[in-house]
Amino acid sequence: MIVLGLLSFFGILLLTFSRQGNFNRCRLRTFNSALAFSASTTQDQSQYINLNPLEATAHAKDNDEHVLILTPLKNAEVYLPRYFELVERLSYPKHLISLAFLVSDTDDNTVPMLKEKANQMLNPSNGNDRFHSVSIFEKDFNFVLPEDRRHEFEMQPLRRSFMARSRNYLLSAALRHEHAWVLWLDVDVVEYPDSILEDLQSVDVDVVVPNCLLKTEDGTFWGYDKNNWQETDQSLEMQKELDPEYVLLEGYFEFLTGRYLMVDMPTHLGRLNKVPLDGVGATFTLVKAHVHREGANFPAFSLFHQVETEGFAKMAKAMGFGVYGLPGYIIHHIQNH
Template identity: 70%
Template sequence: MMLLSEKATNLYTSSLRGNRRLIVFIVAIISFITLSFFTLSKASFSLGGGGGCGRTIRSLNEAVAFSSSTGSSNSNGFFSIHRSGSSAGQAKFINLNDLEATANAKEEQQHVLILTPVKNAEAYLERYFELVDRLSYPKDLITMAFLVSDTTDNTVQILKDKADEFLNRPNPSERYHEIAIYEKDFNFQLPEDKRHTFELQPLRRSFMARSRNYLLTAALREYHSWVLWLDVDVVEYPETIVEDLQSVDVDVVVPNCLLQTEDGSFWAYDKNNWQETERSIELQKDLDPDYVLLEGYYEFLTNRYLMVDMPTHLGRFKKVPLDGVGATFTLVKAQVHREGANFPPYVFQHQVETEGFAKMAKAMGFGVYGLPGYLIYHIRNS
């Protein structure tokens, strides 16, 4: 009888210990599930964009994404993840199918990026900013970006001062979307009186191409629909020129850039805007593939039809197809650059830099046009 009682007691004790282990195991599982639920809930909240992230909204697309807390792509194709804490950041998805460059760019609030490479440009900057600032295109849709190279004057400081002025005006409608100043030296020095000599042009233009490509890749943002290449020493153009060129609705378009003269006489400046002719094409058949053709030099006549020699009385918006362009004032749909057309620093179809860009764009199937009757003016360089 005593043995049976002890056996029952031992069995009860063993069962109790087993139940305790089972209870502990069950409690552990419940705790794990509860912790996982709260962790996933927090992640879902972050995925939806809830909670403060302490970021500064710097663009229209970011503002749209920040205001949407759906946790999925919205009508703008923008999806964002916000993480709280000291390592806050944002991953984003942008549907570039919705990014367009159209003839009604101003009404459709399309962003324009103005790109200007500069070197020792302090003498030209006052007029440059005066002209840009009087443009009728909305300032909050304009970004300006500069690449300063091998400069020894006060160009950088002037750019900084102007940027501070233009970005901090009391009236918000007079502030520009963004102004960026980049500096990249190529250690290429050329005396001013030698910058247009025939023999040095291929080398000079190659470095200019590198400068443009640096500026383009540094400044182009996902919300830019148009890219405007603008020389710092262009001294006169209409205030409506951006909308005017956009209204032509082609991939690449240039006005006719003349030399500013005291008596208002007609003198060509930008001779890099041209059409191939039967004679120029025939001439190229016998050229070495690495030979660079240059316009406006008596040392080697190309037999091309320059836009500065075309009729100007047919109206400002009479467009003509071109095979080469300069970049005194060149408006490009941003898609052209995004798809890979840039400024070759190497010989491409006997051209480099801007003319090489036109050749490349045409080889990719884009349209390149000029407006012989739309006149702008460039200062006479030394």
């Protein structure tokens, strides 16, 4: 009886501690599971964004409409100081401006310079001058072209094809739901008015470009961006005989297209006098973001005999969007050798 009593006592004691240990272990597992569930809920919870109210209007500044400035770069360190000087002088509210860069096949200090400048723009001494965001992406295409050959006629279709891919990468990586406008800005544009965003927005069209001239020491008029143009009867007739894969290029004597270039249009009719265009460049091209969201991008293949920016204009017009230029609104580009 004594032995049986002792065995029963130790059995009950062992069972009690065993249950308590299991309870503690169970409680620990339950706590960890709760943390994991909480974290999972935070990361995976759905997000509702109503894009219906998002508009790009003629009164963008008054309506707090966000602008995304996109600039593809390659070995651009020499141009960045002036680029940022002009961007920071823009009269458009800084907290409504986002910048994004795609750096490709670069072996200079472009990326370190961008990182340093981005930190300054996001942490200014004056909080009112803080930009909404700055994003730096890097994507190499392993396309190497000697600088002295970048504007040769034979190099253009392949070069422009890689530029189109770069723009599409940048657009898809940077466009966010708050952006109402997209500005494509060349890093080597060296002169434009501080109010240019508000000026171009006031025209209230889907795609609009100013007239980009070459910066000269004596102030003489030399056209630079010859990718802004209108088709003519001559150019349309000529295209009927072309192979569908043939890419047309402007400003080259090797193949004259007969198009009406914006750099040859009258400039005295007012800065905001607009003309319809069939092709655009991207030295300074302002686009209502819905144009890109609905699928107009930069073809890296021959589309209506065009690639990249002019292909974008052709695509946008085929989708029913309006593409316009302002011959009297002058900006300046540096001479690239």
